[in-house]
Amino acid sequence: MTEPLSRPKRKNPLKKTPVPLLPQGTRSRTALGLTAAAAEGRFQLQVCVDCVMVVYPPRDACPRCLSPRLPYRDVANGGTLLAETTIRISTDVYFRERMPWRIGTVALDVGPSIVAHLHGDLREGERTRLQLKLDKSGQAIVMALPAADTPNMADDPQWRELTCDPKYRRVLITDGRTAVAQALAGALSEAGASAIFVGVADPWKPFPGEEKLRRIERVEIVPLDLTDTTSVNECAGEFAARVDILINTAEHVRTGGIIDRKGLTIAREELEIRYFGLTRLAQAFGPVLRGRGADGVNSAAAFVNLLSVYALANWPAYGAFSATEAACLSASLSLRAELRQGGVKVLNVFFGPLETEWYQAVQPPKVAPASLAREVVRALQQGLEDLFVGDIAEDIRARLAVNPKALERELGS
């Protein structure tokens, strides 16, 4: 049974912070299909189009029929752990400082044998379910879990190495005035976050939901104005070393396309809050996050971007807004590459219109802030990198995959 984590002690400031090391992240191009699946928490392997053989390790020809058509497909993840070993000597510095480390051979019900990392509660001969996860290098690995959940299973050290679980971590929510931010504060508190700093610009100005927010356990309101570089830097100066997960909840939703808006005032404001706000956060908090990626139980784990799904495909009814979101998405991909050197994940959360006043005239389905918050916490617990929340987001993504041009016309009509 997994030993539950104990709350990390206060850090000794005289002790050296361990340099974040990464396991080897080199993969063949074909194997990156596993990374794509892991990023979204799917279990996909190559399945031969011609003979339906499930193939692993990733190949470019089917070993049964030599077909070159081997797309990644969702497959059943059940199997049996045939043999396990506890590695005590490793040639790699990342694993050396994490010894001992268990791996095993799993015979998957759908065919191939897979060498996988083992959860501590799984034993040789037992049934297992496999999951694809992103390791600290950002590449996919296979983790074998017990067939059924076990107590405290998220606290297993080999598992926690792959997730961004908020338990015993300290979180900064950047704009506490939004409904999503307030829902997130509650969900994170419930998930066991040890501190939830909630940024509010001009905290002396009251805002809806404030009282309820302040009553949430372990929430601390901190002054933070994302449009003000000095404010962001001051906040980072005081809190960055204690922030393990940063969630940017800044939003600025306004209707209108490019022509209809008069002048640049709204566009500038949008960029100031969203794009430059993200840039300020990245510059102020990024270096500290990246340096603390291996800092024990409450190591820095994730930078979370909440993005409209229209970042992926412009919705002209909210055309200028979509463009700003696209800018934030593009920046987040750079940020992801930069933070990966420290083993810190960037989680991008895509969602459609929210059940808030700014989408008042939009037809349902819409996403309730509480369910968005729940999904974000779940994605952190699972260590995901891309998350689509709600029917609209899923729909846009599916249509984009099938025919981007068709989607462009449909959104513009």
Added chain:
Amino acid sequence: MASTRTQARREPYRGVVVGAPVTIPYRRYSTNTAHWWVGRAVREVIQRTGLRSADIDGLSLSSFTVGPDTAIGLTQHLGLSPRWLDHVPLGGASGVVALRRAARAVQCGDAEFVLCVAGDTNQVDSFRRMLSTFSRFAQDAVYPYGSGGPNASFALITRNYMRHYGATREDFGKICVAQRANALRFPHALMKKPLTLDEYLSARAISDPIHLFDCVMPCAGAEAFLVCREDAARSLRLPVARLLATVERHNAFPEDPIQYRGGWAMDVSELYAMAGVTAEDVDFVETYDDYPVICMMQIEDLGFCAKGESPEFIRSHSLTVDGSFPHNTSGGQLSVGQAGAAGGFLGLVEALRQLTGNVLGAEVPDAKVGLVSGFGMVTYDRGLASGAALLSGGRA
């Protein structure tokens, strides 16, 4: 399907002999390159046989660390002008595979003297660097899983074998202890201290159930031999062994979820049929011993006992040079060291010494027929390459 087609009868290796077994004493680490080691072995063969470089018209090279060169680069490097050239990047199966290809080249007249050589250097960091780039499957699906190297891969195979066939650490230990006893009489062995079963059992765990003395020690070294026609050997007054039969197989039994047998199991009847001998006629066996579990698989798959009965076989035999089942007579890689691809030559070169009355260590009494087996190339979860050769003494 190959299995249902009538197999063409294989031509015997008529008139083909093997001699000039050369071992360049191993070193744990070397500041020299693989080229240096290979060059020394080639020179030793030439000096031993009285041939000139110009007489060597066939060259076969096996090496992991000779990069960026391959065999062709070595011709210019060593000043050879062969008319037949081979590069055998098959690790532990290199020796047998190089031998059987060279034998056909000589038999058919494509070359008169084929010099087969394997050599590798070992620098402080070269083993680690080789592991992470060993194969695409290793890079994608093995190395990121704890980076335990072959120790971890073979730990899984060993664990499964123990569970299924009741092998114990004592059984593996008996193999290792016997090989160490053989090695103490072999001057080139890197391991010079006696090993007891208690020491074996109490050694530190590396990757359970693999412990320290189950592992080979990577080192630098080279091995070589010469393949030619019998009449050519006679005119050189070269003591030689005759090649009776060989087999080779790759990626056998891909449907096995975890390895418990090797390619020998597919080809063993052909091996003995071609040689015209049986397992009972074999006087000593040189198995590929990267881990003792693989020795057990070879003992089964090469017909000395049935599948799963190796533990009992080991318990009922003595495995030293003077024992009832002389096995890895120079100490094997477990006690001599694993000099990269030369590890795939070690057993073959030692067998040639035993059969040509040329031993450096202990001699198997009255050895007439020797079996040499090769195994190698774990690109994902199992060894892909396997091969075996039966040889008889020139004095037989």
